[in-house]
Structures are given as C-alpha cells and as structure tokens.
Amino acid sequence: MKTLRYAFWGLVALCLVLVGLANTEVVLLRAMPPALASLLGISPDIEIPLFMAIFLGVGVGLFIGFLWEWIREHKNRAEGRAKAREAAQLRRELDRLKDMDGDGKDDVLQLVERT
Template identity: 60%
Template sequence: MKIIRYAFWAIIAICLITVGLANRGAVTLRAMPEVLGNLVGVSPDITLPLYVVIFLGVAAGLLIGFFWEWLREYKHRAEAREKGREVTQLRREVGRLKTQKHEGKDEVLALLEDAS
C-alpha cells in the first residue's frame, strides 16, 4: 500500500514540475485595470512566474471549497452534537432506572433478572 501511495505522490510531483517548467514565463498581475489605476493614482501590480499564479489559483480554489463545505455541513455537525448529548442523557437515565428497579433486592437475583 505504501508503494502505491509513493507512486501516486511521485506522479503528482512529476506533473507539478512539468507544469512549472512549461510555464516559467513572467506575468504581471494587476489589482485593477490600468486606466482605472491611472485615474485613482494607485495601481498595485506584481510580476510572478505563470506557474506560481496557476498554483496559487488552485490553492485558493481548494481553500474556498473547503470553507464552503465546512459552512454547508454546519447543520449536520450541530445535529450530530445534539444526538450525542441525547444519547449520553438517555444512557444516564437507563443506568439510574436500573439501579432504582433493583434497589433493596439481592444483588445476585438482580443480575439474574437482567440476564433474562
């Protein structure tokens, strides 16, 4: 199983290196169009290799997707927490009822009644 995992990660690494080598050209990222930047007087831009932009875009997409799913699944997590509390409360109640049922009886007879 470890060999398959290592082979998978090796293939992923080869693909990433290939994409990086094929997209080494520099690109300029601008926060706003040039015309608007000249009008405002501020034009924040940065020059990066294209593969960095691609990888940052993929990473940002993954983070946004994970966050979206976390928000979407909130109701399921809340319901599971509520059911867990309910199960804990019911277990306590069953334990309390068992001790009340056999209160004042012989312990051996109580065990035999529970077994049947």
C-alpha cells in the same frame, strides 16, 4: 495499498514539477483594470513566475471550496453534536434506571440470587 497511494502522489508531484519547469517566464498580474487603477491612483500589480500564479490560483480555489463546504456543513455538524449530547443523556438515564436500588449490582442477578 500504501504503495499505490505513494505512487499516485509521486505522479502528482512529478506533474507539478513539470508544470513549474515549463512555465518559468515572469508574468504581470493586475488586481484591477488599468483604467480603474489610474482613476483611483493605485496600481496593485505584481510580477511573478507563471507557475506560481497557476499554483496560487489552484490553492486559493481549493481554500475557498473547503471554506464553502465547511460553512455549508455547519448545520449537519450542529445536529450531530445535539444527537451526541442526547445519546449521552439517554445513556446516563439508562444506567440510572438499571440500578434503581443504588447498590451497583445487576437487578436481574439479584432476583436470581434471591431464589
């Protein structure tokens, strides 16, 4: 199974390298339209290779997706923590009830030993 996983990630890496080599020309990325940039007097432009623009776009998209999912799952994580606290409390109460006389021995075994 590890071989299959390594082969898959090797194929992904090969594809990324091929995309990078095929898209080395420099492109101009603009953060806002030229009309708005001239109106505001700022022009946040950057020139980078096309493969970097592609990879940055994919990376930012993945980050936004992971963040969105993490925020969406907050309710489930909080509920899981509450259930874990409740289970720990019930486990402590069960241990306390098993040992009502406080000597640390099993009550059933004490009853059997008495007879």
